[in-house]
Amino acid sequence: MRRYTGSLTVELEDVNTGVVETVSETNMVTNLVNDLLGMNPMGLFYKCSGQYDDMMVWNDEMLPICPNMIGGIILFPSALTEQAGNIYPPSSNMPVGYASNDVNATGNVKRGSMNLVESMALADGYKFVWEFTPSQGNGTIAAIGLTSKKGGANLFGSDAAVDTTLLLLRQNSLDLTVDWLNTLFRAIEVDFENGLLYSIAYASNTVTVTRYRIPIFDVGLNEKLDDTTLTLEDTTVLQCSTFRFYGSYTPYGIFLDGGDGYWYGFANQANSSGNATMLWIKIKKSDMTFTEGSWTLSNAHLKAVGSFREDSSYPNTQRNAVLRNGYLYVLGYDNDGVYKINIANPTDITFLSFGFTSEAKSICTSGSCEVRLMMIGDVIIGYDFIIDVSDRVEQTIGGTRMSNNLATPLFRYKEFLVGWGGSYGNEYRYNFLFTPYLATICNLSQAVVKNADKTMKITYTLTEQVVSS
Incomplete structure (x- = not known):
């Protein structure tokens, strides 16, 4: 059995003064990974209907878990309920920003980019690094959660790119x-x-x-x-x-x-x-x-x-x-x-x-x-x-x-x-x-405000530990 733990650091730098505001927190992990790897409703992961029974290929789409099944980030304006079953918060807490496991090449100002140089697999987990320019991800940030690479792309849709939250x-x-x-x-x-x-x-x-x-x-x-x-x-x-x-x-x-x-x-x-x-x-x-x-x-x-x-x-x-x-x-x-x-x-x-x-x-x-x-x-x-x-x-x-x-x-x-x-x-x-689920939940001890005068860098490290069941 594997137990996951995570920690993050948010760095907000004022582009005018150079002053850096830093917040560090630890997170809780939801049931997301266990659900996906441990459930099989309607036998959907069994091939049982012949040549026209099309199925997702797990490798690259979902595996390795990082940075695929867990490969994105969502930024929320209000705190999240810290419960293992809370994998979809209500849309009254609509995110102010998000990012996937790639560089945002669109005009979507809610979406940041992964730093592909600093993000990497670790011996016991994965280190994610996301960056938001002064125009991206602006608003109050009170909670942060890891999501899928697809969920972090354009969430429910944007005015800059066509995407879908649905993975067949x-x-x-x-x-x-x-x-x-x-x-x-x-x-x-x-x-x-x-x-x-x-x-x-x-x-x-x-x-x-x-x-x-x-x-x-x-x-x-x-x-x-x-x-x-x-x-x-x-x-x-x-x-x-x-x-x-x-x-x-x-x-x-x-x-x-x-x-x-x-x-x-x-x-x-x-x-x-x-x-x-x-x-x-x-x-x-x-x-x-x-x-x-x-x-x-x-x-x-x-x-x-x-x-x-x-x-x-x-x-x-x-x-x-x-x-x-x-x-x-x-x-x-x-x-x-x-x-x-x-x-x-x-x-x-x-x-x-x-x-x-x-x-x-x-x-x-x-x-x-x-x-x-x-x-x-x-x-x-x-x-x-x-x-x-x-x-x-x-x-x-x-x-x-x-x-x-x-x-x-x-x-x-x-x-x-x-x-x-x-x-x-x-x-x-x-x-x-x-796909815009919550794999982790991290409520900030004090909300931060990202605006057009600040860049933001989020370093999120997720580690695993094998424990006896």
């Missing part, structure tokens, strides 16, 4: 019937601890909730690990009097997990003027009781929240809305903002302006399945913007976050993400690593 661990080709694909593509929740998948469908004034057993951390005697052995456990059909999907050829509507003990369905037609009508259903997970109704949203100009169309060969999906902390976020019709709607009080509706016109393209590759709005953790991500939990909008360079076609939300367990999708007959299960 596995792409598993699905050789399934269309009915099974429809079930997977309608997935609304994955209960990782209990090995359950929930799928919700609308058809002919009914909402059908199905629960399946899915192998995640244990495999039954008659099960495989290629999504062909989902076992149906329960089906509940809800007869609706108000709620329905709009349209006929393409049914417009979406189901979302509220994270509050309920699933929600929403349906609307895109409208460029006037009021918007939104149909809704609220389903209690514990007993499948439900309520439903209709909202009139005054002077709200919305895109359709989403759509799901069955096809004889493949499903067609689109996602333009997410739920966060009791609010529905829907892309505006004119691509210049999102509407934030209180699902408990729809008169509480706010338009969050981007301050620019978004390209509003799919975050994943365009095809028969597309996602224009998604959420990872508590960060809402669009094609060329992000929205933190405080509803602060940040413009980023437009670009796809994954070269895949996603139909479902990305379901997260610790650092691992899973989702299903595809395009025009090529369907897959995707397993990703969410």
